Amino acid sequence: MKNLLTLFSATLLWSTLTIASANPMSRGEYLAHVGDCMACHTQNPDQPYGGGHGLASPIGTIYATNISPDTTYGIGHYTYEDFAKAMRDGVRPNGEALYPAMPFVSYAKINDEDMHALYDYFMHEVAPVAVPNRTNEIEWPLNLRFPMTIWNQLFTSPELYQYDETKSAEYNRGAYLVQGLGHCGTCHTPRSIALVEEGLTEASPKFLAGGQVGHWYAPSLRHLGEIDENELLKLLKDGRNEQHAFAGPMSEVTSFSLRHLTDDDLMSMIIYLKEIQLPMPTRFRGADHVKPSDEGMRLYQDLCSTCHGDQGQGEKNVVPALRDRGYGTKGDAMNVALVMIEGAQTAHRADRLPYEMPAYANRLTDEEITQITNVIVDNEAWNNDGVPLAERDIKTLKAEPFVASGWWVMAGGIIAVCVLILLLLRWRRTS
Ligand code: HEC
Ligand code: HEC
Numbered sequence: 015m016k017n018l019l020t021l022f023s024a025t026l027l028w029s030t031l032t033i034a035s036a037n038p039m040s041r042g043e044y045l046a047h048v049g050d051c052m053a054c055h056t057q058n059p060d061q062p063y064g065g066g067h068g069l070a071s072p073i074g075t076i077y078a079t080n081i082s083p084d085t086t087y088g089i090g091h092y093t094y095e096d097f098a099k100a101m102r103d104g105v106r107p108n109g110e111a112l113y114p115a116m117p118f119v120s121y122a123k124i125n126d127e128d129m130h131a132l133y134d135y136f137m138h139e140v141a142p143v144a145v146p147n148r149t150n151e152i153e154w155p156l157n158l159r160f161p162m163t164i165w166n167q168l169f170t171s172p173e174l175y176q177y178d179e180t181k182s183a184e185y186n187r188g189a190y191l192v193q194g195l196g197h198c199g200t201c202h203t204p205r206s207i208a209l210v211e212e213g214l215t216e217a218s219p220k221f222l223a224g225g226q227v228g229h230w231y232a233p234s235l236r237h238l239g240e241i242d243e244n245e246l247l248k249l250l251k252d253g254r255n256e257q258h259a260f261a262g263p264m265s266e267v268t269s270f271s272l273r274h275l276t277d278d279d280l281m282s283m284i285i286y287l288k289e290i291q292l293p294m295p296t297r298f299r300g301a302d303h304v305k306p307s308d309e310g311m312r313l314y315q316d317l318c319s320t321c322h323g324d325q326g327q328g329e330k331n332v333v334p335a336l337r338d339r340g341y342g343t344k345g346d347a348m349n350v351a352l353v354m355i356e357g358a359q360t361a362h363r364a365d366r367l368p369y370e371m372p373a374y375a376n377r378l379t380d381e382e383i384t385q386i387t388n389v390i391v392d393n394e395a396w397n398n399d400g401v402p403l404a405e406r407d408i409k410t411l412k413a414e415p416f417v418a419s420g421w422w423v424m425a426g427g428i429i430a431v432c433v434l435i436l437l438l439l440r441w442r443r444t445s
């Protein structure tokens with residue numbers, strides 16, 4: 015009997031332990047991972063949420079601010095209402111509008127319960143760090159914030175997530191996460207010339223239909239093709255699966271955010287994404303392939319085939335395959351060239367070493383990069399039906415800073431509003 019009891023309490027202890035270690039974080043902390051707040055708001059890992067990265071834009075660099083509960087430099091003085099207003103409307107307690115570099119357009123969907131959990135996490139679990147905010151490097155008059163207020167009023171309409179009664183609970187959970195905290199659309203949705211995301215729900219065919227993130231292209235999530243759900247889960251969670259591996263910003267999304275998510279939440283996102291697929295575009299190249307250049311293939315065999323295989327077949331779960339990609343856009347081809355220029359690293363996880371893809375920017379000429387890219391992306395024998403690049407595309411990719419055209423329109427808009435107001439002021443003084 016005693017033995018049985020010990021066994022019983024041992025199992026009990028074991029199960030509490032596993033629950034504790036499998037789920038050591040509070041709901042608020044979990045949600046902060048889903049929202050990837052750390053990626054932007056932390057520059058120095060020793061000062062979590064003490065302020066973060068500079069986000070480059072043609073009007074200058076915008077720095078993510080200190081959102082630790084420090085009362086002087088952080089958001090320690092925020093009430094819950096202040097927090098919810100910043101998160102949903104992009105407005106500070108003093109009325110200043112935030113730049114849309116903070117994804118409040120997506121976070122507007124977060125429900126009250128989750129918003130409270132996030133607020134409690136930032137107020138009570140995050141340690142205050144006394145780091146002053148860095149001043150944005152934006153010249154007068156572009157640093158004036160009131161044009162942003164006008165932009166926000168014109169182009170954003172914050173709305174909580176609308177539950178779709180005709181769909182399953184998983185679908186709704188996935189939609190809530192993808193549209194809201196996960197802010198996948200920040201990168202994957204194309205932007206209009208006023209820099210507004212063209213669609214915040216699946217009702218718009220532009221929602222998640224592929225967007226530009228600096229010089230990377232975030233491909234359409236509505237043309238995912240035949241990919242198996244479990245393989246997609248592996249890709250989101252680990253940054254790699256049998257055939258593919260993430261690179262660039264998406265690798266960071268996995269490292270900071272997605273690897274912390276439960277399988278249930280990831281699967282809900284996949285269920286949602288699978289349901290909102292659009293018909294594949296008709297292949298615009300069809301049989302009209304350019305013959306892969308012998309020189310490009312020779313370079314590929316010399317430099318790449320040891321890892322990626324002589325037929326682009328890769329090495330399962332270790333080196334991604336470069337064949338069987340099917341239809342591809344110009345953005346997809348640009349990403350291939352970019353991986354060659356910058357290299358790539360598997361998403362970081364504590365339990366394994368990252369795999370590296372070396373960078374070739376200093377070893378290959380633009381022409382060579384073009385040729386290798388083209389034997390990969392436009393290669394019938396490999397079942398790749400993509401858009402070949404020209405040498406000038408590689409120059410564009412290497413140009414610093416790479417600026418999406420929309421930013422100029424926004425800068426132009428801000429200047430126009432400032433000029434208008436100056437004119438109005440003069441007119442009032444003279445009349
Ligand atoms: C893509 C980058 C990015 C992500 C992700 C992000 N933020 Fe921000 N956030 C910013 C930037 C940039 C600013 C400052 C904008 C400005 O100066 O107008 C900001 C400002 C804020 C502010 C206003 C503070 C102030 O007065 O400056 C709060 C609150 C905030 N973020 C909370 C969060 C939370 C909570 C999350 C995660 C759920 C999050 N942010 C995720 C970029 C980001
Ligand atoms: C910071 C920008 C950014 C955010 C936020 C982001 N992505 Fe991505 N994503 C990218 C880029 C860039 C790529 C292309 C690079 C690559 O595939 O390695 C990509 C690729 C992908 C791919 C592979 C698509 C394909 O056809 O190859 C999937 C799937 C994906 N993202 C899902 C998501 C989901 C789901 C979210 C939201 C939870 C998300 N992404 C949020 C930038 C982003």
Ligand code: HEC
Pocket residue numbers: 254257258259260261265314317318319320321322332333334335336349350351353354358359360361369370371372374386
């Ligand atoms: C030392 C081994 C190695 C060599 C050599 C190598 N790669 Fe890679 N490559 C990798 C690994 C590993 C990854 C996955 C990196 C990651 O996990 O993000 C990768 C990723 C890539 C990707 C992105 C994967 C995707 O699904 O889009 C492309 C494109 C690529 N390599 C092309 C090339 C080309 C072209 C060459 C030759 C110029 C080359 N690689 C040489 C190991 C290698």
